[in-house]
Amino acid sequence: MRKLVVFNLVTLDGYFAGPGGDISWHNVDAEFNEFAIRMVNAGSTLLFGRVTYELMASYWPTPEAIKNDPVVAEGMNKLPKIVFSRTLDKVDWNNTRLVKDDMLAEVRKMKQQSGKDMAVLGSGSIVSQLAQQGLIDEYQIMVNPVVIGKGKTMFEGIKRKLALRLTKTRTFGNGNVLLCYEPAK
Numbered sequence: 001m002r003k004l005v006v007f008n009l010v011t012l013d014g015y016f017a018g019p020g021g022d023i024s025w026h027n028v029d030a031e032f033n034e035f036a037i038r039m040v041n042a043g044s045t046l047l048f049g050r051v052t053y054e055l056m057a058s059y060w061p062t063p064e065a066i067k068n069d070p071v072v073a074e075g076m077n078k079l080p081k082i083v084f085s086r087t088l089d090k091v092d093w094n095n096t097r098l099v100k101d102d103m104l105a106e107v108r109k110m111k112q113q114s115g116k117d118m119a120v121l122g123s124g125s126i127v128s129q130l131a132q133q134g135l136i137d138e139y140q141i142m143v144n145p146v147v148i149g150k151g152k153t154m155f156e157g158i159k160r161k162l163a164l165r166l167t168k169t170r171t172f173g174n175g176n177v178l179l180c181y182e183p184a185k
Contacts, residue, residue, distance in 0.1 A: 002110060003117040004047075006127050007039065007140040008154050009176075015151030016124055021051065022151070027144040029174050033069060040075030044119040045110070050085035052122035057093040082106075084126060107135050124154035131155065131162055138182055139164065145175040 008016045060076040081096040084103040091098045099106050164181035
């Protein structure tokens with residue numbers, strides 16, 4: 001059975017995106033990039049909503065990404081990717097499949113298959129839908145030491161309490177703190 005992990009950077013005041021989707025506050029450096037390389041090397045299938053897909057697909061295949069972050073870019077471009085969107089008609093990024101209907105059924109089916117784990121990056125509307133259905137096995141939340149005052153939370157629209165259990169933490173030299181949680185049993 002495959003595990004579904006969510007990884008997101010958030011501000012100290014709980015936003016994963018600022019107004020207009022702004023992520024310029026992301027506090028990333030060489031230590032973060034080493035962490036990202038390990039994540040990419042794990043070979044997880046990446047799951048995206050339309051907005052995050054468009055953001056990622058507009059950067060990772062570019063010469064700029066390949067020059068600035070060659071190892072991460074190579075992994076992001078090679079990894080299998082699934083985009084859940086009712087509005088996209090096609091996807092062009094290498095190794096990407098579009099799913100237009102019944103995201104929850106598709107994720108349940110994929111979790112039952114053998115293979116490497118799956119990871120949701122960004123994609124707050126997908127995170128909240130999957131969380132409400134109990135389909136997320138681990139939340140990896142990297143708190144950036146910045147307050148932006150307003151934005152979008154990845155749990156927007158949650159209708160019931162999610163009880164989580166802290167499983168590990170890691171403090172980065174730049175002040176970021178990784179918090180890993182599993183649903184409480």
